[in-house]
Amino acid sequence: MECSTVDTTKARFKALPLQFRFLNTGDIEELKLLCKSCFPLDYPHYWFTLITSDCRFYSLAAMLNGKIVGMLVAEVKCKCQVQYEHDSDILASSFGPDTPVAYILSLGVHPLYRRKGIATELFQKLMTEMSTGTTLVKVKAIYLHVLATNLSAIRFYLGLNFQRWRYLKSYYVIDGQFCDGFSYVLYTNGGRPPWSYSELIANTASALQDLQPCKITVRFMSWIISYFTALLPGCPKVVSPTLHKANCRVL
Template sequence: MTEEVPPTALSEIYLRLLCHDDIDTVKQLCGDWFPIEYPDSWYRDITSNKKFFSLAATYRSTIVGMIVAEIKSRTKVHKEDGDILASGFPVDTQVAYILSLGVVKEFRKHGIGSLLLESLKEHISTTSQDHCKAIYLHVLTTNNTAINFYENRDFKQHHYLPYYYSIRGVLKDGFTYVLYINGGHPPWTILYPLLAVWEGFANAKGRSIWSGASPDECPVQQVQCCVYKGRAVIETPL
């Protein structure tokens, strides 16, 4: 897409679920955003399988952004993130995992990424009600744009994951970021109350102890994509 995007583009954005007819378009977008090729089964799943929340942002009927997430039981979280929630939560407690969040280059910095993220949160509140306690994702430690985007939206760094990514044969470190909702919280530690107090103090000044930056709309950057232990992992392109 080469046309100039007006400042009011967000007012013309419509949201809809991805469907089977979108596969070719989604493939093209993923080819632009991601440095690896995904099997056809992956595209069929995210456009047809009801276990995924796959939402498209369209501008004049053209897809210009999308978010893909899965709401699942905490028991289905992979081992490296198994302690996202404190052990006291019931086994049927749910969490939401963001697989992908991307926006076409020309439409970045128009609030579309924020709109898609908020739509996921609204979907969780209407379908899972208060049973979903956390939204989480993975990101490269070097992707400062994505990190700032999420930290400015109250996501907190939960884990440092050394050698989590393998990108073109090169091992890269990652972070797990988590947004706790509906009373969800991580395992208690001796430092947790102190961090909570300091976070409140920092937020009162309009800053985050995690990023040191005032909240602001963050541009959407190109995604990095990789395979981790035989499964596809897509880093959020924000």
């Protein structure tokens, strides 16, 4: 009985009359307050201008009674534009440099409205956008960075089937202190990580095919035979092209 009361309450909370719309420059001051309540670092003013005016960004607001209670900002970029050191290898090598991926720059819900499904709704909107491809291309992976200590966000992303990609030592600087982070990835629209078993087998098979091991063996054997034949008195000397290049002397 108690259980059903809890479930009903939760369902009631989650059925908020939310509305969603894209952010615009008129939202900047309200956004600054929201971000202050959500993140441990201050974003510069130009960041707010950028995310509210540049069409590269998918910047969505969750509105409740005319107030912004949640925001999600994502950027679609090509695989080749992914920050090299940390995330450049999130996709299998079979995906070319122009493959689109999405980076979640920011996701925050006002503290008073958390655990009511608002971030999930915002994320679902992003996913719908990306799988229908109306305003965004069909990205193969969605990735993000999160503070290693931000357990609520990590639980939230794990619940959406994100997988941990990398431990990012001293990735953030907060109040002059280095803090560690993680990157998380969700594969979408047929995207996949490098070196899955099937790719490993396919790559090995294709590498072997390129090397043509049978031919190598035949070539090596014929060189061995020529080499030892040359040692016999009266035969011409044979020099391996490789050894010759390396400036080695052959008898």
